Amino acid sequence: MRAPLSACPPSALAAAAWMVVLIGALGSLSVASASDDAGFSPTHAPPLAPSPSPAAAPPHPAHRAAALPRKVLRPADTDxxxxxxxxxxxxxxxxxxxxxxxxxxxxxxxxxxxxxxxxxxxxxxxxxxxxxxxxxxxxxxxxxxxxxxxxxxxxxxxxxxxxxxxxxxxxxxxxxxxxxxxxxxxxxxxxxxxxxxxxxxxxxxx
The missing domain is CATH 2.60.40 (Immunoglobulin-like)
Known part of the structure; x- marks a missing residue:
């Protein structure tokens, strides 16, 4: 038959409380460490990969001015x-x-x-x-x-x-x-x- 908590000495109660706090702290540290190792830490998020730049369009060929016809000095109406x-x-x-x-x-x-x-x-x-x-x-x-x-x-x-x-x-x-x-x-x-x-x-x- 268990003794009631009021029968336990105060030093034992204090030691038990500190054990609960330590166990909780250790659990938090392990979870944070696991998150960092997995790369999911919100403060250490992996940098986003740069989006690929669109391929540069090939330059358009320069438009050549239409060559003007050469005039031949000759009498009119002659083929x-x-x-x-x-x-x-x-x-x-x-x-x-x-x-x-x-x-x-x-x-x-x-x-x-x-x-x-x-x-x-x-x-x-x-x-x-x-x-x-x-x-x-x-x-x-x-x-x-x-x-x-x-x-x-x-x-x-x-x-x-x-x-x-x-x-x-x-x-x-x-x-x-x-x-x-x-x-x-x-x-x-x-x-x-x-x-x-x-x-x-x-x-x-x-």
């Missing part, structure tokens, strides 16, 4: 197939003869028979004054030039094999053009063979 001869316009360099003559050749209106036609413009591109840039005796390499349609012989005619005369030998002034059209199953390769700088005031009319 140019090729341009032969003549250097670019020069400033105050005087006449250069054959180097100042350009030949523009393009497609003309096909004949009713179906034979192709070709337009030709022979231009004096000298940039000096008329008195300095008269060019005469313009001879053109033209093969065995012939045409189904009539070509004005004062503008262009064949003298011999691979030798045709422009403007009946008379001078072209600066910027002047002689134009004609011929018809053949194929275009002739025309190029300036010879030309002479002259004083146009001394030239005679044809």
């Amino acid at each position: 140019v197939m090729n341009v032969v001869g003549a250097r670019p316009y020069r400033v105050a360099e005087g006449c250069a003869g054959a180097e100042d003559i350009a030949i523009y050749q393009g497609r003309g209106t096909r004949l009713p028979s179906g034979v192709p036609a070709y337009t030709v413009d022979v231009m004096n591109r000298c940039s000096g004054s008329d008195g300095e840039c008269g060019i005469a005796g313009i001879h053109v390499r033209c093969g065995w030039f012939s045409s189904v349609s009539l070509v004005d012989p004062r503008k262009f005619r064949r003298l011999a094999e691979d030798d045709c005369l422009v403007n009946d030998g008379q001078p072209l002034l600066a910027g002047e053009t002689i134009s004609f059209e011929y018809s053949n199953s194929f275009p002739y390769q025309l190029s300036v063979a010879d030309a002479t700088c002259v004083d146009p005031s001394a030239a005679t009319s044809p």
Whole structure:
């Protein structure tokens, strides 16, 4: 039969109370230690992993400015197939003869028979004054030039094999053009063979 608590001496009661307090303290310490080891301590929470940054978008290619079309100095209304001869316009360099003559050749209106036609413009591109840039005796390499349609012989005619005369030998002034059209199953390769700088005031009319 147990003795009532009032029969226990006060020293025993005090010792029992201290044991309860110590046991409670030790239990709290062990729980806190276990929490720290497991990484769940609220004061020692593991740092959050940085969120992955979005992948950088590849740079857009630079937009290229649309290339502007190059303008060819030639008489208007000519469907140019090729341009032969003549250097670019020069400033105050005087006449250069054959180097100042350009030949523009393009497609003309096909004949009713179906034979192709070709337009030709022979231009004096000298940039000096008329008195300095008269060019005469313009001879053109033209093969065995012939045409189904009539070509004005004062503008262009064949003298011999691979030798045709422009403007009946008379001078072209600066910027002047002689134009004609011929018809053949194929275009002739025309190029300036010879030309002479002259004083146009001394030239005679044809």
